[in-house]
Amino acid sequence: MPDVCPECHEEYYDYWCKPCNSTRFKSDFDKWTSGNVTIDKFIQDTQRNADYYKVIEWIPYDKFQDIKQMAKGGYGTIYYAKWVDGYICDWNIRYQQWERSVQVEVVLKKFDGIVDINEDFLNEMAIHMLELYQLHFLELQKIQKLMNI
Ligand SMILES: [Zn+2]
16 A cells, blocks of 8 residues: 655655655755765765665765774775764654664775776665665765874
């Protein structure tokens, strides 16, 4: 049985009114930036088509706490962190904001040797996202700064 969206009054399936949520993401496009046009466009495209529990978003570095290096290999470095806000679950109509999970533990990956994040790289990330269900970008440059401390 479909649900009826209390805002647009259309029927939807899988707990997620795609047209309404797509519009919400679009209205926030000017409120964040990765600092990289290619990454911004990629995230915006995925947000226009996001599904329930399948949302990519740009996460500011200050939303991570307790960042600890876990492992370092030839390809990059793995960190543990706590993501303060947690991921988007749903839209809260009453409070008119995204309903988020509680704080979650995450693994951050910093890639060595990637200077130019191009569309091929991002498309590969999208494939991983489908496999992993959720993928969130981190601010690579700030992680690099952290490593130099
Ligand atoms: Zn709707």
